Amino acid sequence: RTIAPSPATPVTHSTPSPSLPPAKRSALIVANTYSSSDPLPGCKTSAQKVKQAFESRGIVCQLEIDVSAQNLIKMVDEFTVKNADCEARLFYFSGHGGNEAFRIQTHGEALSEDLIMFEGNRGKLWEGGDFVIGEDGLHVFKDQILSSFAQDNQPAVHKILMFDCCRGESSKEMGAAKMKPFKLEIMRSKEANLKNIHYKNMVILNGTLPHQVAWCTSSGQGVTKFCSYLCSELSKPGGVNISALDEAINAGLEKDSAADSAGHRQMVEVTKRGISRPFIL
DSSP, rough: OOOOOOOOOOOOOOOOOOOOOOOOOOEEEEEEOOSSOOOOOOHHHHHHHHHHHTTTTOOEEEESSSOOOHHHHHHHHHHHHTTTOOOOEEEEESEEEEEEEEEEEESSEEESSSSEESSSTOEEEEEEEEEOOOSSSSSSEEEHHHHTOOOOOOOOSEEEEEEOOOOSSSGGGGGGOOOOOOOOOEEEEEESSSOOOGGGGGGESSSSSSTTTOOOOOGGGOOHHHHHHHHHHTTTSSBBBBGGHHHHHHHHHHHHHOOOGGTTTOEEEEEEEEEEEEEBO
16 A cells, blocks of 8 residues: 655744844934024023933934924924834923913904903913923923824823923012903813823923023023033933932022022922833933
8 A cells, every 4th residue: 555655844943033122212302592582592502411411321312403483393293203113202492481371372362461352252262381482482382292292192102301491480480470360261272182191101391390480500691500400410320210300400409509590499390191110311
């Protein structure tokens, strides 16, 4: 009889798993100097020092100087898309900033802090908040930047934003603003209606408390105080826990009694959203 040969057993070769590249961390650093009005030349130096400090920690940096409001949003959008594969994205802004209780977007005009004029018999206001100022003098609300920075909705990606700017006027420091009561419908912005997961693992470091002004060294011509203490912490050996960075910077600011701050004690505020694991710089 004829016996059919058994089929040959295929030989398999195990393919070694490719080694994973080190986690990528990228930062967008923006500084506005406002050369044509109310200049802040020290902001450029602050941004350059922060870039050096970040790069010493292995962070890939993109530095932009004198950016208009419209280009700022576009730049954040493009940066987020380009760095979708990052373990962490960082944003640092140095320049003018402030706070508005509301935004007028429909048939209205702010005549003063106390008076708003609307066309016809109705109008709408949108809730405001903290903003930064573009090189062209136009406002960009921080919520708009947050929305663009988290647009790809990746909860596992750490998103660190640092705003080295004022959050109000010295006359309103520590929230002592004069009350202006009125009855009005306030519309929620689209950023306020985003799902919570959109902002998971996000840390926001504001260079001041609400309504405080931010200070530069050398009577306004040097780097910002926030930049000075931030870079000091990043220059120390070992890892820096981003969630505790405000405590370290505030400890330095609290001891700072330099004459160029006229007795003003700037304090840093941190907001953490949905942190599920520590992020170490």
